[in-house]
Amino acid sequence: MISIRYRWWLPAAVSLATLVAACGSNTSAPGDQASSQPTVRTYYIAADEVTWDYAPSGIDQITGLPFGMMETPYVVRAPHRIGRLYRKAIYREYTDSSFRTIKPRAANDRYLGILGPIIHAEVGDTIKVVFKNNATRPYSMHPHGVLYKKDSEGVAYRGSTSAERMGGAVPPGATYTYTWEVPERAGPGPNDPSSVVWFYHSHVDDQKDTESGLIGAIVVTARGMARPDGTPKDVDREFVTLFDIFNENQSWYLQHNIDTYAPLVKGPIKAEAIPLDEQGAFTLNGSGFVDTNFKFTINGYLYGNGPLMTMKKGDRVRWYVLAFGNGFNFHTPHWHGNTVLAANQRTDVLNLAPAQMMTVDMVPDNPGTWLYHCHVSDHMHAGMSALYQVDP
Template identity: 60%
Template sequence: MHRSCLLVVLAFFCFTLPTYAQGATARTIHTYYVAADEVDWNYTPLGIDNMMGMEFTGYSKVFTERGPHRIGSTYRKALYREYTDETFTKLQPRLPEWEHLGMLGPVLRAEVGDTIRVVFKNNATHPFTMHPHGVFYAKDSEGAGYDDGTSGADKMGVPPGKTHIYTWEVPERAGPGPNDPSSVVWLYHSHADEPKDVESGLVGVIIISRKGTAGPTGRPKDVDREFVNLFMIVDENTSWYLQHNIDTYTSDPKGVVKLENFPSDHLGNYNLFGSGFAFANFRSSINGFMYGNLPMLTMKKGERVRWYVVTIGEGLNLHTPHWHGNVVLQGGKRTDVIFIGPAQMETVDMIPDDPGIWMYHCHFDDHMQAGMMARYQVGP
């Protein structure tokens, strides 16, 4: 009797173990090789006010001209960059349709039920991490240090030159909700010294699609085109690299007064961002570009276009992105302006019906005047 029961049990495991093993390996693991690299970033690489098609004049010169006590438009930053493999010797080329990401890190993708595995190398000179929003993680993959009963490698920033592997699961609660479109966006960013790390440039996004809805490239099958936009007033005064930027880009670094604040524009009128050294280091940008220097966001009439719009940073980062010429669908409501606050993430859909080149900007007047403007183009 006992022998018969044992045979039945053994037979059960022989038949079922392959099924369990197959189920365990069926989970898709998306592996990314991401480094924190120190690079020199130009907020206005075209060298002109591309919104107006002219040289910088008036107030825009506060943010773009170098001088004895002005850094200008180029700053040393730490940015997340994707590599092809674990050797971290060759950058993963960025496809033309993703050039608009600018200073954002690589887009990390998954479907509900998948796993995201990030091999992170710190090529910079300060400890950094990768902290995700929305997904499921153990303490050694949180990338944030605070008093939570853990210590050591679980909490430490990744030291310069070192590597750490983050494993992030994607359960149902990380994916689109009942009223969401087929994909949603989450932020990831460094959280070793969160304010300084983020202002230094270490920000990116994760896009999660419903199970079975993503195509071969990861883009949802019901979408023709995607854009990711970070509306952010970057406080370069808080960056790890402020002193480096002063020493490198000003002609009189010893004469720089870091707290210099003049709450007025070039004409002497009151302005939130002013014209002193400290105010000039607030960069009102979209993906790290100002005054229309963001690469043109192009689409065609009638295409299904998905916009992932996010912000993060200090308290000035309350934004109202506005699309001229067309409207978006946000949570079942049609609008041409949405609201986002620090670390808020929105996914909206557009089917453009009005061809032309259109303005796309934050509708806070101070932010717009300080450079938070771009353009998008709808072709026939």
């Protein structure tokens, strides 16, 4: 059973089209139990400032070799470049409203990397997010797809009351509760699989907030198709993968990162904003200060440095594939070793535009450790690659 759903938006968040291809039926494995009553699902999520490592192993995990000349500008610190460590703000889940204890990520979820916790819900549920801003500047949580009142939109703009504006820019140290309803129109359509994916992200300054790292996923399962924890009962493994060129030049923490890791940098040269290759042709891969602050990542990791995504042959695997960011964020996710069916055509490559979300079902039949990467050549060579493993 393989299916896919496309969504993409103009800046005004107008849906252009939904392309759907689905096959099979929603069947559950023995012992699966669906959630039968609407539930209030409460999450305790904070914006935390951390030191993020884009390549924690210090090597190219795709090749198993030390970084070469092409990779070095993106991951190795030098007097005039920052390297692989950056201050960022990320969403982290806590155990309760005291926000004293971070909720440990399950081993199977560590691949999420820079993404916030997956917020699961079933159609008919209510999501309550108790949000604590542990960062040093105002942030928020804005959801896509679900139903909310103005005070839970997570964006402050003309037409908002002073009370509603509080949720659009939560001050450092403050706590705010968002309430999001999950109606039928937030869940799967008639030809969708049993669950679909939406973004959530900070929206005080949409670009700078997300380039700084504040982004996550909401997964909505059809009514009657969810386990008690909100996950779809007809799926064995879920994966959320974000293809994003993080532009650290637009991060709120750029100056901190310069002062900490590259103090000799006094300011980027204007020409560096137009990356050129050795022959002077336009390229996304450059070696100047500005260029090396573009991080071509999957879940915030470069060159396969994220935790290995694992599954078993024959598992019902659901991939939620996302893209975000600026106009360069057109991506072509490609799975080696297994295929998907998109718009009634079998393929192993998808097409993602900025702020687009896709849901893909796969039943892997080919054991091994396989490459998963963006097939845009510049993106792949700059580090947008990961690995997934199918066990026999």
